[in-house]
């Protein structure tokens with residue numbers, strides 16, 4: 718791919734969706750929601766961690782932690798000769814095979830990690846940061862504890878470091894994922910027929926952000942919903958039968974980016990102390 722095109726696709730993945738989707742969600746919305754809402758500043762910091770790394774490392778190209786990790790796993794963990802079983806085998810495959818592999822592995826990794834983050838109390842304390850936002854809109858997409866974000870991405874990064882998908886496929890995949898992640902968190906009244914094609918929607922993901930654990934423990938998928946359908950964890954009532962949810966998150970949870978990083982440790986410390994007392 719032309720380096721000019723790939724540069725701009727990468728830039729658009731990082732910044733473009735962030736600007737475009739909020740515009741659409743002001744016009745074509747599920748519920749009327751204020752633009753200036755609590756936690757907005759914190760969500761901006763979550764979104765622009767890439768730019769913050771760029772600034773700290775004084776470089777002009779976007780520094781993705783995922784990119785650095787993938788390279789270091791490939792160099793330090795896997796055989797440097799690249800002669801492991803099927804190692805680097807995606808590098809010479811077609812773009813389509815590469816994209817399908819990334820989508821399937823990405824979804825399996827996301828669904829599995831997400832499911833266990835809801836089921837294991839220790840992991841939930843980290844994932845709770847993502848669920849704490851009382852407003853679900855495109856700005857709340859990136860609100861993740863750093864450890865949680867790493868956990869969700871690690872299996873795919875290991876896969877990429879070993880099978881070396883080609884760089885065009887990686888660029889297209891993250892371009893698409895950048896759009897879908899923001900779109901499904903947005904307040905856009907998007908169509909639900911996309912579910913027939915296994916594509917998620919804002920309606921589908923909003924149920925996952927309701928505070929009721931009985932409802933919240935559904936819809937673990939990322940962009941494609943086939944695993945929720947396969948494992949019976951999809952919850953998708955027709956808006957005519959049940960209005961889309963309008964209450965989300967945990968009102969008392971901190972909106973401070975830095976305190977959010979400490980919260981799981983504070984909670985776990987308190988829990989251990991109580992356990993030791995009894």
Ligand SMILES: [Zn+2]
Nearest residue numbers: 831835844925
């Ligand atoms: Zn979740």
Ligand SMILES: [Zn+2]
Nearest residue numbers: 847902922926
């Ligand atoms: Zn979410």
